[in-house]
Amino acid sequence: xxxxxxxxxxxxxxxxxxxxxxxxxxxxxxxxxxxxxxxxxxxxxxxxxxxxxxxxxxxxxx
Numbered sequence: 001x002x003x004x005x006x007x008x009x010x011x012x013x014x015x016x017x018x019x020x021x022x023x024x025x026x027x028x029x030x031x032x033x034x035x036x037x038x039x040x041x042x043x044x045x046x047x048x049x050x051x052x053x054x055x056x057x058x059x060x061x062x
Contacts, residue, residue: 030054 037045037053045053 033053037049
C-alpha cells in the first residue's frame with residue numbers, strides 16, 4: 001500500500017494550482033488512496049482494511 005508520503009509527493013507534483021476546491025481535492029485523494037490499495041491487494045479488501053485506507057478509526061471487528 002502506498003504511504004502518505006508517496007501520495008503527497010504525487011499530489012504535489014501533479015496538482016493543478018488553478019483548482020481551489022479543498023473538498024474536491026480531499027475526495028480525489030481518498031479515491032486515489034483507495035485505488036492504490038485495491039491495485040496492490042491480492043484479494044478483495046475487508047471492511048476493516050477499507051476503513052483503514054479511508055482513515056476511519058474504530059476497533060477492528062472480530
